Amino acid sequence: MQIYLPVAELSVDVFLLLGMGAGVGVLSGLFGVGGGFLMTPLLIFIGIPPAVAVASEANQLVATSVSGVLAHWRRGGVDFKMGMVLLTGGVLGSGLGVWLFKLLRGLGQIDLAISLCYVVFLGIVGALMMSESLRALLRKRKGVARRGKLHRHTWIHGLPLKMRFQKSRLYISAVMPFLIGLLVGLLAAIMGVGGGFIMVPAMIYLLGMPTAMVAGTSLFQILFVVSTVTLLQSAANQTVDVILALLLLAGSVVGVQVGSRLGARLPSEQFRVLLAALVLAVCLKLLFDLVTRPDDLFSLQPGIL
Amino acid sequence: MRALVTVLLLAAATPASAAQFVVDVSERTVAITAGFTGAELVVFGTAAEQQGSAAEEHGVIVVIRGPEQPTTVRRKERNFGVWANHGGVAFPEAPAFVWVAASEAFVEQPLREVLDRYKIGQDFLAPEPAAADVEALDTFQEALVRRKQINGLYSAAFGHVEFLGEHLFRTGVVFPANVPVGSYRIEVFEVRGANVVNATASALHIRKAGLEAAVFRFAHDFPILHGLVAILLALMAGWLAGAVARRA
Numbered sequence: 092m093q094i095y096l097p098v099a100e101l102s103v104d105v106f107l108l109l110g111m112g113a114g115v116g117v118l119s120g121l122f123g124v125g126g127g128f129l130m131t132p133l134l135i136f137i138g139i140p141p142a143v144a145v146a147s148e149a150n151q152l153v154a155t156s157v158s159g160v161l162a163h164w165r166r167g168g169v170d171f172k173m174g175m176v177l178l179t180g181g182v183l184g185s186g187l188g189v190w191l192f193k194l195l196r197g198l199g200q201i202d203l204a205i206s207l208c209y210v211v212f213l214g215i216v217g218a219l220m221m222s223e224s225l226r227a228l229l230r231k232r233k234g235v236a237r238r239g240k241l242h243r244h245t246w247i248h249g250l251p252l253k254m255r256f257q258k259s260r261l262y263i264s265a266v267m268p269f270l271i272g273l274l275v276g277l278l279a280a281i282m283g284v285g286g287g288f289i290m291v292p293a294m295i296y297l298l299g300m301p302t303a304m305v306a307g308t309s310l311f312q313i314l315f316v317v318s319t320v321t322l323l324q325s326a327a328n329q330t331v332d333v334i335l336a337l338l339l340l341a342g343s344v345v346g347v348q349v350g351s352r353l354g355a356r357l358p359s360e361q362f363r364v365l366l367a368a369l370v371l372a373v374c375l376k377l378l379f380d381l382v383t384r385p386d387d388l389f390s391l392q393p394g395i396l
Numbered sequence: 397m398r399a400l401v402t403v404l405l406l407a408a409a410t411p412a413s414a415a416q417f418v419v420d421v422s423e424r425t426v427a428i429t430a431g432f433t434g435a436e437l438v439v440f441g442t443a444a445e446q447q448g449s450a451a452e453e454h455g456v457i458v459v460i461r462g463p464e465q466p467t468t469v470r471r472k473e474r475n476f477g478v479w480a481n482h483g484g485v486a487f488p489e490a491p492a493f494v495w496v497a498a499s500e501a502f503v504e505q506p507l508r509e510v511l512d513r514y515k516i517g518q519d520f521l522a523p524e525p526a527a528a529d530v531e532a533l534d535t536f537q538e539a540l541v542r543r544k545q546i547n548g549l550y551s552a553a554f555g556h557v558e559f560l561g562e563h564l565f566r567t568g569v570v571f572p573a574n575v576p577v578g579s580y581r582i583e584v585f586e587v588r589g590a591n592v593v594n595a596t597a598s599a600l601h602i603r604k605a606g607l608e609a610a611v612f613r614f615a616h617d618f619p620i621l622h623g624l625v626a627i628l629l630a631l632m633a634g635w636l637a638g639a640v641a642r643r644a
Contacts, residue, residue, distance in 0.1 A: 095432040095573070097604065097611040102433055102573040153630035158638030199470050199481045207478075318627045325623030329615050333626050340630065344637040381478045389539030390481070392468045 098332035099143045109342040116346020121354040122366045127284035145283030146324035149317045150336035156314040163307025170258040174311040177272035181316040184276025189323040217370035224363035285313040417444040417594035419584045427605035434573045440566035455499030457585045462493025463578030485536040492576040497555030497567045548572035
């Protein structure tokens with residue numbers, strides 16, 4: 092059954108969109124990621140204009156993150172003070188990102204920018220995740236529990252504007268979370284992702300936040316950043332397709348539940364390796380498309396330079 | 397009243413052999429609704445002269461042109477191992493849609509001659525670029541036509557105008573699902589030899605209707621409010637999903 096998407100201005104199979112939502116939803120539930128990094132490239136792949144894909148995916152992520160935030164908040168897993176600092180950076184970053192998006196679109200380089208961002212960030216995160224989870228897997232096999240230092244003093248602790256984050260039991264400079272928020276906001280606007288796959292490692296390794304606080308706090312920041320991106324993309328570029336977002340959402344709601352139930356029964360270390368492999372596969376596919384000669388060197392873009 | 401009767405009598409007195417050149421289309425507007433997968437229209441009419449009555453080739457050419465849409469053609473080049481857009485040519489008046497059909501006597505070469513002589517559809521065959529001094533301009537023009545043909549918006553081959561009897565003709569045109577909205581022009585030419593003996597033009601409107609139109613207008617007329625509503629809808633959907641999942 093075909094449905095005409097009013098903003099994307101093309102007609103797509105309803106069941107394809109529901110299926111994509113469900114499929115990515117299962118993976119999100121399984122691994123606890125938003126799934127934007129899979130959904131946006133998929134949308135572009137089926138022919139949705141990149142600008143519409145990025146903006147509508149941000150809209151869908153609002154729904155995905157709100158239920159997560161509520162669940163973590165009930166368990167007391169959200170550090171609101173840290174969240175606000177991240178968010179300040181995030182709102183600024185997403186504003187900057189939407190502006191940059193408009194500029195690059197005018198130059199005809201937005202597709203390239205999106206692809207390059209994906210290749211770089213998925214490559215870094217995928218490689219880190221892969222090595223980390225493989226090491227964890229090996230450690231488990233050997234049965235050696237290595238205990239690290241409780242607190243490592245690095246250059247990050249020398250930054251000014253120190254703040255006390257009671258919930259995370261941290262006394263660190265606000266500059267670092269602000270910068271992380273800024274970067275994630277920027278990427279959210281350009282790549283149509285929540286940015287959890289960058290923020291979660293950054294919060295654990297750079298800020299040293301307790302794991303119990305990481306998921307809830309990052310979702311809190313993501314909720315507000317993707318909302319900001321949705322609003323700004325709608326206002327500046329008119330590229331948010333609500334019908335598209337709602338269809339993806341309907342599929343993903345079901346998928347996430349299936350995925351999280353599956354995830355509870357499966358060994359987590361092996362699955363982290365799988366997620367890393369998936370991230371690297373998406374990265375390599377995009378890299379391949381960038382370096383191979385396209386079938387047609389020419390493309391059309393509405394409007395004048 | 398008397399004048400009207402006189403006109404009617406005069407009309408009735410016109411000899412049947414010299415038919416009037418009349419053209420119509422099966423629908424004057426095409427509405428794009430949620431289930432839109434394209435539309436098929438029939439353009440039909442009567443030719444003034446008899447088909448095949450004289451030695452000279454006689455027939456009908458139908459041209460449908462969509463609204464002018466400024467379009468930029470980009471060309472990719474390899475830089476640092478990566479294929480990226482590098483340079484482009486803008487075509488300020490490229491028609492969004494072009495479709496040409498002709499009766500049997502006018503296919504390929506003779507049709508192109510007639511089209512060129514009367515500048516019918518010439519602008520789609522050679523769009524006038526803003527920058528005329530660009531190197532290899534014709535490759536950009538060809539690319540524009542090629543990309544549009546791949547998207548089904550420019551006819552790759554000429555359609556056929558079919559004659560039913562001596563005067564009546566018809567042809568079917570298919571608009572794909574990605575057809576742009578706007579005002580279209582339907583031009584019909586009756587041709588004898590290389591001369592256009594009759595011509596008419598009429599308008600066709602393709603527009604969004606129902607929910608699709610409402611959503612599109614809302615997104616473009618009230619972009620900020622639209623963004624807020626989009627966020628609110630997603631928030632409600634997410635909250636509802638979470639609530640249902642907790643019950644289950």
